[in-house]
Structure formats: C-alpha cells, structure tokens
Amino acid sequence: MSIDTVSVTGWGRTAPTAARLVRPRSYEEAVTAVRECGARGGIARGLGRAYGDAAQNAGGSVFDMTGLDRIHAIDADGGTVLCGAGVSLHRLMEVLLPLGWFVPVTPGTRYVTVGGAIGADIHGKNHHVSGSFARHVLSFELLTADGGIRTVAHGTPLFDATAGGMGLTGVILTATVRLQPVETSLMSVDTERATDLDDLLARLTATDHRYRYSVAWVDLLARGAALGRSVLTRGDHAPLEALAEAGRARRAPLEFRPGRLPAAPSFVPEGLLGPTTVGLFNELWYRKAPRARTGELQRIPAFFHPLDGVPHWNRVYGRGGFVQYQFVVGHGHEEALHRIVQRLSQRRCPSFLAVLKRFGEGDPGWLSFPMPGWTLALDIPADLPGLGGFLDELDGEVAAAGGRVYLAKDSRLRPELLAAMYPRLDEFRALRGELDPRSVFTSDLSRRLGL
Amino acid sequence: MKDAFGIPQSLLVLGGTSGIGLATARRLITRRTRTVWLAGRPSPGLESAAAELRGLGAEVRTVGFDALDPDAHEAVLGKVFAEGDIDMVLLAFGVLGDQSRDENEPGAAVRVAQTNYTGAVSSGLVCARALQTQGHGSLVVLSSVAGERARRANFIYGSSKAGLDAFTQGLGDALYGTGVHVMVVRPGFVRSRMTEGLEEAPLATTPEAVATAIETGLRRRSEVVWVPGALRVVMSALRHVPRGVFRRLPL
Numbered sequence: 001m002s003i004d005t006v007s008v009t010g011w012g013r014t015a016p017t018a019a020r021l022v023r024p025r026s027y028e029e030a031v032t033a034v035r036e037c038g039a040r041g042g043i044a045r046g047l048g049r050a051y052g053d054a055a056q057n058a059g060g061s062v063f064d065m066t067g068l069d070r071i072h073a074i075d076a077d078g079g080t081v082l083c084g085a086g087v088s089l090h091r092l093m094e095v096l097l098p099l100g101w102f103v104p105v106t107p108g109t110r111y112v113t114v115g116g117a118i119g120a121d122i123h124g125k126n127h128h129v130s131g132s133f134a135r136h137v138l139s140f141e142l143l144t145a146d147g148g149i150r151t152v153a154h155g156t157p158l159f160d161a162t163a164g165g166m167g168l169t170g171v172i173l174t175a176t177v178r179l180q181p182v183e184t185s186l187m188s189v190d191t192e193r194a195t196d197l198d199d200l201l202a203r204l205t206a207t208d209h210r211y212r213y214s215v216a217w218v219d220l221l222a223r224g225a226a227l228g229r230s231v232l233t234r235g236d237h238a239p240l241e242a243l244a245e246a247g248r249a250r251r252a253p254l255e256f257r258p259g260r261l262p263a264a265p266s267f268v269p270e271g272l273l274g275p276t277t278v279g280l281f282n283e284l285w286y287r288k289a290p291r292a293r294t295g296e297l298q299r300i301p302a303f304f305h306p307l308d309g310v311p312h313w314n315r316v317y318g319r320g321g322f323v324q325y326q327f328v329v330g331h332g333h334e335e336a337l338h339r340i341v342q343r344l345s346q347r348r349c350p351s352f353l354a355v356l357k358r359f360g361e362g363d364p365g366w367l368s369f370p371m372p373g374w375t376l377a378l379d380i381p382a383d384l385p386g387l388g389g390f391l392d393e394l395d396g397e398v399a400a401a402g403g404r405v406y407l408a409k410d411s412r413l414r415p416e417l418l419a420a421m422y423p424r425l426d427e428f429r430a431l432r433g434e435l436d437p438r439s440v441f442t443s444d445l446s447r448r449l450g451l
Numbered sequence: 452m453k454d455a456f457g458i459p460q461s462l463l464v465l466g467g468t469s470g471i472g473l474a475t476a477r478r479l480i481t482r483r484t485r486t487v488w489l490a491g492r493p494s495p496g497l498e499s500a501a502a503e504l505r506g507l508g509a510e511v512r513t514v515g516f517d518a519l520d521p522d523a524h525e526a527v528l529g530k531v532f533a534e535g536d537i538d539m540v541l542l543a544f545g546v547l548g549d550q551s552r553d554e555n556e557p558g559a560a561v562r563v564a565q566t567n568y569t570g571a572v573s574s575g576l577v578c579a580r581a582l583q584t585q586g587h588g589s590l591v592v593l594s595s596v597a598g599e600r601a602r603r604a605n606f607i608y609g610s611s612k613a614g615l616d617a618f619t620q621g622l623g624d625a626l627y628g629t630g631v632h633v634m635v636v637r638p639g640f641v642r643s644r645m646t647e648g649l650e651e652a653p654l655a656t657t658p659e660a661v662a663t664a665i666e667t668g669l670r671r672r673s674e675v676v677w678v679p680g681a682l683r684v685v686m687s688a689l690r691h692v693p694r695g696v697f698r699r700l701p702l
Contacts, residue, residue: 018629
C-alpha cells in the first residue's frame with residue numbers, strides 16, 4: 001500500500017486540494033486505509049473522470065481504488081461478471097467482448113471504474129432503453145465506516161443510497177454486473193442532421209425507441225433560425241449478418257483493439273478555445289455530417305468514446321481548466337430547455353462538446369441523476385469571465401423546471417438548490433448519519449454542498 | 452470549499468474594518484460566501500461592519516484580534532479554524548502611519564512596522580499552518596506598490612510592506628503543492644479611509660476595484676495581483692530607475 005501527499009483535482013482541473021493518496025491492493029489494506037484515514041476522513045477515487053471535486057478530500061485521505069483491479073469470475077453463459085471496484089470499463093471490454101458480452105452501460109469514456117460507475121450511477125447513450133448503471137448491478141460489497149464489509153443486494157435501501165451516492169456511504173470493493181450480449185464489436189449507426197432545436201426534439205421523441213443507443217451533438221454557437229442545430233447519431237450493436245461475408249471484420253467479429261493518438265501537450269496556451277475557433281469547429285462538424293445516412297459500421301471507440309483516443313484531452317482547456325455543466329429537465333419543460341439553449345447561444349459560450357439526450361425512466365438511487373426528460377451536457381473553459389454567475393442563473397432555470405444538475409460533473413453548484421434538485425436528500429443524509437456518524441467518508445463535494 | 456472559480460464559502464478577514472477587506476467580503480457574499488469572520492480590535496466600527504454584511508445574507512461573526520499582540524494570535528485564530536474550514540483568509544490590516552511624525556518618533560515608526568510586518572508574519576504563519584492542515588484554501592495578503600521600491604515620502608510604511616511582500620512570496624513557495632494558494636495583492640493608491648485627506652497619486656483606485664481584482668485572481672489562482680493592472684508595467688520600469696534619478700522624481 002503506497003501513501004503519498006499529492007495535489008488532487010477532478011477531470012476539469014479546477015480547485016486543486018491536497019490529500020494523502022492511499023492505494024490499497026487488497027481487502028485488508030482497504031480496511032486499514034479506512035480505519036486509519038484520520039480526522040478529515042477519506043473518499044474512494046477511481047480513474048479521476050468526475051469533472052469536479054467528487055473524488056477529492058482536502059487534508060484527508062483519498063483511496064485510489066485502481067489497485068483492486070481483478071476480474072474474479074465471469075459467467076459466460078448467464079452473462080454476469082464479478083470484479084474488483086477498480087476494474088475499468090475499458091478492461092471489461094477487452095476481456096468480455098471476445099466472449100460475446102458488452103458492458104450494460106458505458107458513458108463517453110471507457111476509463112471509469114466499476115466502483116465509480118456505481119457511485120455516480122452513470123448513464124450512457126442507451127439510458128432511454130437500459131437506464132443507468134446500477135440497474136444492471138446485482139450486488140456489491142461495501143466497506144463501511146465501522147471497518148466492516150457488507151454484501152449489498154439490489155433493491156435494498158443501502159444499495160439505493162450508494163447508487164449515485166458519490167462514495168459517501170462507503171468504499172465499494174467488488175460488484176456483480178449483468179452484461180449485454182453482442183454478436184459483433186461493431187456498431188451499426190444511423191446519422192442525421194436536425195436543423196434546429198425543435199426539429200431535434202421532435203426527431204428524438206418520434207423515433208428514439210427504435211434505437212438502443214442515441215445521442216445528439218448540439219451546436220450551441222448557432223444563432224437565429226439555426227439555434228440548436230444538431231447531428232444525431234443513433235444505433236445498435238451490429239448483428240453478425242451485417243458484416244460483409246468475406247471481410248476481415250467477419251473473420252474476427254468480436255475484435256476490440258482501440259487505437260490511441262499522442263497525448264495532448266501538457267502546456268496549452270490560454271484562450272485557444274474561444275468563440276471563434278469553436279464556432280469554426282462547430283460549423284465544420286455540422287457540415288461534414290451527412291444529412292442522413294443509415295447502417296454505417298463504426299467501431300466501439302469511435303461511436304462511444306471518441307475522446308478516449310486522445311489521452312489527457314482535458315489539457316486542451318489550458319491551465320485554468322474547464323467546467324462541465326450537465327442538467328436534466330423533465331418532459332413538459334421543453335420551454336426551459338429552449339431558454340437555456342438560447343442563453344448559451346447568446347452568451348457565445350465556446351462549447352464544442354455539447355450533447356443532448358432524451359432520458360428514459362429514472363432509477364431508484366436516492367441521489368441518482370437521470371430522470372425522464374432532456375439532458376444537456378457541455379464543457380466551458382473555467383476562466384471565462386462571469387461564468388460563475390451565468391451558470392447560477394441557469395441553475396435557477398433548471399431548478400424552477402423541477403430539474404437537476406449532475407453531481408459527478410459538478411464543481412460549482414449553490415448548496416441551497418440541492419434539496420430542491422434531489423428530493424430524497426434528507427433520507428440520504430439520515431442514512432449517512434446512522435451508518436457513518438463521524439463522517440469518515442467525506443469529499444470536497446460533500447463539504448461544499450453539505451451532502 | 453472553494454468552487455471551480457476559486458470563490459470561497461467561508462472567509463476570514465484579518466483587519467475586519469479595512470475598506471478593502473469589507474469591499475472584498477461584500478463582493479464574495481454576492482457569489483458563494485456564506486460564513487464570514489471579521490477579526491479586529493473590538494469596536495463599534497467592527498460590529499457595524501458585521502451588521503452590514505449580515506444584511507447581505509451572510510452569517511457573520513466577529514473575533515477580537517490585535518496585530519500588535521502576536522502572542523495571542525495562535526489562540527484567537529485557532530478558535531476560528533476549530534469552528535470549521537476557512538476557505539479564504541484575507542490579511543487586510545495595516546496602518547499608514549504619518550511619515551514626518553514617525554521619523555521623529557521612532558516608537559511610532561516601530562508600531563507601523565509591528566502592525567504591518569511582524570503582526571502579519573505571526574498571524575500569517577498561524578493561518579498558513581491551519582490552511583495546510585485542512586489541505587485547501589487561499590491566503591490573500593494585501594501588500595502595496597509602496598513596498599516595491601521605497602520612496603522618500605513614505606519609506607517607513609513602504610519598508611514594512613516590502614517585508615510583508617517578501618514574506619508572503621516566500622510563504623507561497625513554501626506552501627506550493629500543499630493545496631494552499633497564497634496571493635500577494637499590490638494595490639496602488641486606494642481611495643479609502645486610510646488615505647483620507649492625502650493627495651491622490653496617479654492610477655488611483657478604489658476598494659471595489661481591488662475586490663474585483665481579488666476575485667479574478669482567485670479564479671486564476673494568481674500569485675501576484677496588481678491593482679490596477681497597469682501598475683505592474685509602471686513599477687517594473689520604476690524599479691530600474693537609477694537611485695540618483697529616482698530620488699529626484701516627484702513621487
């Protein structure tokens with residue numbers, strides 16, 4: 001077990017704080033780490049893809065769980081896997097795809113751990129069909145504040161508090177996850193353009209149910225009649241017969257070999273991503289997309305994780321880092337979504353990674369983010385003047401529409417709005433108070449928001 | 452905790468009646484700051500400052516603090532930090548003194564030095580240790596352009612700020628990598644209670660402008676902030692003016 005004092009940030013590289021980084025490699029070491037985490041407590045951390053301060057703990061301990069990286073058992077007939085919490089979805093894909101199985105839910109990056117996926121109750125492009133990650137978790141082992149290890153089954157209160165609970169109920173050690181069967185490692189993708197926001201919402205409402213995976217990239221810098229113009233990509237796992245009879249893909253239909261480009265440089269000049277450069281990028285991105293194309297075969301990384309191809313892509317925002325803003329508003333609140341998109345466009349927020357998705361039914365996690373409706377996620381450079389106040393105003397719109405922002409991405413929410421956004425917050429606090437009266441599990445996020 | 456833009460939720464102002472300190476507190480309260488400690492010598496002024504900030508919606512408490520009593524700093528400030536994390540300490544106390552009187556009254560001159568320099572060294576070190584323990588926070592220290600190069604007209608004050616400035620820079624280096632951010636703020640002539648009745652210097656500024664510059668500095672995690680920004684260029688030129696010429700400049 002290695003211990004270092006290091007400066008820690010989230011993926012957005014804002015608000016660094018110092019913590020003791022402890023890397024347990026076994027159950028025993030994990031128990032020791034929790035028992036000896038000190039007065040300022042500890043929090044589990046995976047691959048650090050939460051954008052804000054969820055996996056930071058100033059002055060305390062941060063448990064780097066990537067040491068618990070073993071895949072313990074695979075049921076290749078029934079389609080389940082039992083693995084350590086530190087196993088990444090990337091690793092699971094490497095191991096499971098050749099066996100004809102895929103992870104049930106993947107976010108925009110493969111570099112998240114199973115523990116983190118449960119802690120943030122992550123969602124992916126298939127949310128409208130498959131729900132969030134915890135829906136597919138049969139059980140997990142949880143190391144709690146008393147140093148004990150509990151097996152937590154799906155459907156119990158502790159399960160629902162932990163799914164989306166941002167690591168504040170304990171440290172997940174292993175999990176059993178139900179998998180998705182696939183015939184090939186390729187995706188069959190339909191692409192189409194939507195000319196404005198109304199067109200986009202109409203298309204998603206009318207035909208989303210035909211696809212397992214669906215997401216839209218939105219040009220937030222487009223104005224006027226083009227406001228909210230988008231490129232929709234929707235698809236499903238390609239069946240074996242979709243592959244050409246004699247092609248290479250047919251000979252190795254389950255091959256998974258993601259390529260990687262060189263990493264982003266560690267120094268990037270400030271202000272590289274302004275409204276002009278991003279506007280140009282968006283224009284090209286929109287123009288290069290086909291008006292309509294069906295049945296294109298894409299590899300998994302290209303369809304799900306394009307940014308994973310560039311290691312450390314978060315550096316492109318420069319030293320000041322960036323803020324990721326993701327919110328959801330329910331069906332019937334399309335007006336609020338319109339107003340927010342309008343304001344983002346008016347303010348010329350240089351965001352080239354804005355995505356919109358239609359969520360399906362939510363899951364029972366008490367602090368789980370998804371709810372039926374519309375979610376929009378965007379990146380903004382943190383050093384944009386006045387951004388803090390602007391996002392506060394958007395929060396107001398979101399809260400007034402009964403929506404919420406995503407804690408795994410948050411680094412700046414006003415604590416006062418939390419209870420309105422997460423109505424089961426009191427239950428969460430009560431369970432935490434009972435299970436962990438001394439607040440052994442504490443993070444910068446929990447301090448900032450009073451979770 | 453500070454948010455992604457470096458805005459603190461809790462603020463401790465050392466020198467709780469300082470014009471710049473209060474302007475900064477007012478500005479930060481409009482953003483995220485909810486808990487404010489005003490540390491200063493007990494006075495009606497301190498209480499009315501607290502009442503004003505309460506009116507803006509913050510929870511404000513005052514604490515008796517005297518820069519000239521370094522022996523008490525540990526206990527007084529320790530109590531503040533024991534109540535909960537402090538995301539930002541603003542070291543805002545300081546006295547201008549009266550140069551012509553102080554030159555003839557060494558005792559009075561020493562009081563300027565003790566307030567501005569040794570008082571800040573003591574309280575700065577106490578706060579730095581507490582911030583280091585909590586693993587996060589900003590220590591923002593109000594220096595002055597007067598400390599950049601001592602002038603005939605106010606070298607007693609200037610030398611105390613020069614010491615404070617050097618101390619703060621060194622402290623910032625010592626705390627690098629500990630999660631604690633140290634920022635030196637060098638305002639020029641600030642129109643405030645401290646400078647009332649004095650002749651205004653060029654590039655004069657206001658407490659509100661200093662507060663804005665502090666907010667920007669927090670967002671950028673700057674180590675040195677000049678207010679107004681043009682002073683950085685002006686002072687780097689003045690620093691290299693030969694002594695014989697500098698002495699004759701009407702500064």
